Amino acid sequence: MAFGRKKDKAPKAAKPGGGRGRQIIDAYKMTARVDKLLPLWLLLGLVVGFGVFFGITMLFLHPIIATIVGILFGILGLLFIFGQRVQKAAYTEIEGQPGAAAAALNTMKRGGWTVTPAVAVNKSQDVVHRAVGRPGIVLIGEGNSQRVDQLLEAERKRMNRFVQDVPVTTLVVGRGEGEIPLPKLIRFLQKLPKTIRGADVVEVNDRLRAVGDLMANVPIPKGPMPRNMRMPKGQNPKMR
Template sequence: MADQPEKVSFIQRIKQIGQAFTFTAKRDKVFLPLVIVAILLPLIAVAALVTFTELGWWIIPVGILMSLLAMMIVLNLRVNKAVMNEAVGKPGAALALMDMIRGWTTTPAVQVNTHQDMVHRTISRSGVVLLAEGSPHRLKSMIAQEKKRVSRIAGNAPVYDYIIGEEDGRLSVRKLRSTLTKLPKNLTSKELAGLIKRLEAISARSAPIPKGPVPGNMRAPKGMHKAMRGR
């Protein structure tokens, strides 16, 4: 079934942001220096305004809020890069990254074989995108089969397909976000909702995901993607 939004409490959100912070700090040497700069610059600017202008101390809370906002911007940018670097060349890379891209509804492993080659399906107002991971030779027939099945109910929605990988002729996970962002908006919100319902109806007949977890060394802490998604 496609990923559904989950309600997260304030405490859970704080914990998830903390996990994202720890995850990024362990993998990005420049992250902590950037965070320190992001926090200090607004505070220094506010201190200068208070000292050299007639602005009162009421502006200090504004500086604190600006520091927190700057820190979150740095965290969002660097955690995305850290997850992407971890994902490169590992199984499940495309699926892990799709969880961080807002506006896409993703169904994992709608086509899968015994070699654990997989085709994931993701949907947005741009249309349907099939993201394949594995051997290109084996994936060709899997992509064709899923494309044929989706096209029957997709209506006017275009169906794109990409084979994910770092070799020539494949789409690097580093370019996945930018590639999807550049796709034109082909559907209205109402058309998208109808398409999602139709595709969810056929997902029940999809092949099950093979047993065995995605390698742990490429996975961000549980819930971290949801904490950062859409920021």
């Protein structure tokens, strides 16, 4: 048995909730860096939330209860404004960067949407993403407007060939004329008219996955293709 050695101390357990608190602090710092009026917005949410519900509750309940209710709704108002400003700041940070539209589309967890990023890409890194939902198939392009228009048109024709009975909508993310700014992309998609049923959305996704697997499994011969060789029907390659 050794003497004179200090007993090693057990590592301290991490404080519960530290991760969430750190995330909130980081989100505040990131947002404040972009949004200089963030403290005023948060104060506005707190004051409006408190004032409205304090005034309503005072008509029916004791002032102490009205104060408690006002404080609770004031905090809710602050948190609501904070969430909105964080989201706007996040879009501002990534807007214009490659893949920004895909990052925004991946936040769509409600509404029955299925997002497939980068279904078409060219050498200049212009890209087309696909979203399938109740409005049908939506193709979202980002990059140079002229080049991405060609990508969108080629992908739209491909969708119409394989899924003929589903409407296909195309749009470009950007700040140019006729383009959809990144912060408004999700809201724009959610406001599109619903043209197909929820069950049809599942069927469309299954058909598109089957088409993707089929195209991925088509063997490509090595070397130059003989001039007299004819492709089997149904496997004619698409000219680009």
